[in-house]
Amino acid sequence: MKTTIYKIEDLNQNEVQEHIHKVLNHQGLVVFPTETVYGIGANAIDSKSVNQIFLAKGRPSDNPLIVHISDPKDLNKYVSNVSMFAKKLIDQFWPGPLTLVFKKKDLIPIEVTGGLDTVGVRMPNHEIALKVIDIAKVPICAPSANLSGKPSSTEFRHVKEDFFEKVDIMIDGGKTKIGIESTVLDVSNDIPAILRPGFVTKEMIEEVLQMDILDFSETKIKDTPKSPGMKYKHYAPKGHVTIIKGSINQFESYLNQLTSKEKVGVIAPTEYLKNIKLHHLFDLGPIDNFDLIGSNIFSALRQMDLDQVETIYIPYLSTKKQGQAIMNRLIKAANHEIIELE
Numbered sequence: 001m002k003t004t005i006y007k008i009e010d011l012n013q014n015e016v017q018e019h020i021h022k023v024l025n026h027q028g029l030v031v032f033p034t035e036t037v038y039g040i041g042a043n044a045i046d047s048k049s050v051n052q053i054f055l056a057k058g059r060p061s062d063n064p065l066i067v068h069i070s071d072p073k074d075l076n077k078y079v080s081n082v083s084m085f086a087k088k089l090i091d092q093f094w095p096g097p098l099t100l101v102f103k104k105k106d107l108i109p110i111e112v113t114g115g116l117d118t119v120g121v122r123m124p125n126h127e128i129a130l131k132v133i134d135i136a137k138v139p140i141c142a143p144s145a146n147l148s149g150k151p152s153s154t155e156f157r158h159v160k161e162d163f164f165e166k167v168d169i170m171i172d173g174g175k176t177k178i179g180i181e182s183t184v185l186d187v188s189n190d191i192p193a194i195l196r197p198g199f200v201t202k203e204m205i206e207e208v209l210q211m212d213i214l215d216f217s218e219t220k221i222k223d224t225p226k227s228p229g230m231k232y233k234h235y236a237p238k239g240h241v242t243i244i245k246g247s248i249n250q251f252e253s254y255l256n257q258l259t260s261k262e263k264v265g266v267i268a269p270t271e272y273l274k275n276i277k278l279h280h281l282f283d284l285g286p287i288d289n290f291d292l293i294g295s296n297i298f299s300a301l302r303q304m305d306l307d308q309v310e311t312i313y314i315p316y317l318s319t320k321k322q323g324q325a326i327m328n329r330l331i332k333a334a335n336h337e338i339i340e341l342e
């Protein structure tokens, strides 16, 4: 398949807009940036289009997709029962990295929701994403643009690695700002519940709603997952990832005494790397800069693959605020393998 690559400035041309419109209304796929990660988009109200996404990603068909809209007013076409809670959160956080799960209306095909009677919707905060939805004139379902199970894509070269010649159009938006997928919040029941932590934290939501909410995001694999996405292996590079819990000193001595013959890499904040005597180091940024660390984790995991690193060590970081979302992704990349040095 031929893949056409566009840049942001191309989107003002009529022919380019016509091309995007045509692709998204004829069962095609468009990869585009959002403020969180790149998405691979299709027409959300057409089953055949939706199926193309599952094929391209190799994604299990029971893992539901998020529907992206460009105007909150469109929400009522696709979902029922928008509660007062949901309205407050939309006012505060849309456009932005918060996906809300509602009871779906019939217009949304079950292919989008993996058979569930609920659907996740968000309005992304990104010029290109909003423009693509407007041009398509249909809602766009878009999972993260990575092959199923692999780290998400936060740079244009990541999506090229995974989808070049597998989609009709790719739009280059450079590096995505947040770098971690949206917070997923179920607002279809009486008490809102977090299903996936993200940049919008539990505290930020509770502050707006002035109430305590539930957090199901740490549900272990063995329990019944509250969101189908929880039960699959995620974000994993080819190398074997291990998380290390301990002080910076303990981390340094553990890594410096390794005698493994395998190619070893380390992904960590700056402070952890100063005295590490290994070659493949990825500096995530200063330990207190969650924004920078969050924006770098998927690039780091993908870089280890490019360097053909076989064993990857990552320190256990704070789970406060955005740290919860960061550790959620890293622990999944490690398939829950954690060594405790404390």
Ligand code: TXA
Pocket: 034, 036, 037, 038, 039, 040, 063, 064, 065, 066, 097, 099, 101, 113, 116, 118, 119, 120, 124, 142, 143, 144, 145, 180, 181, 182, 183, 184, 195, 196, 226, 227, 228, 229, 230
């Ligand atoms: O930031 C993002 O959300 C990115 C960008 C492209 O918008 N998209 C994204 O999509 O991360 P995806 O498909 O990789 O992750 C969607 C997550 C999955 O864990 C899925 O199980 C959950 O959202 N989800 C979607 N609809 C749901 C529903 N109706 N009920 C429960 N979980 C749902």
Ligand code: MG
Pocket: 143, 144, 152, 181
């Ligand atoms: Mg994903």
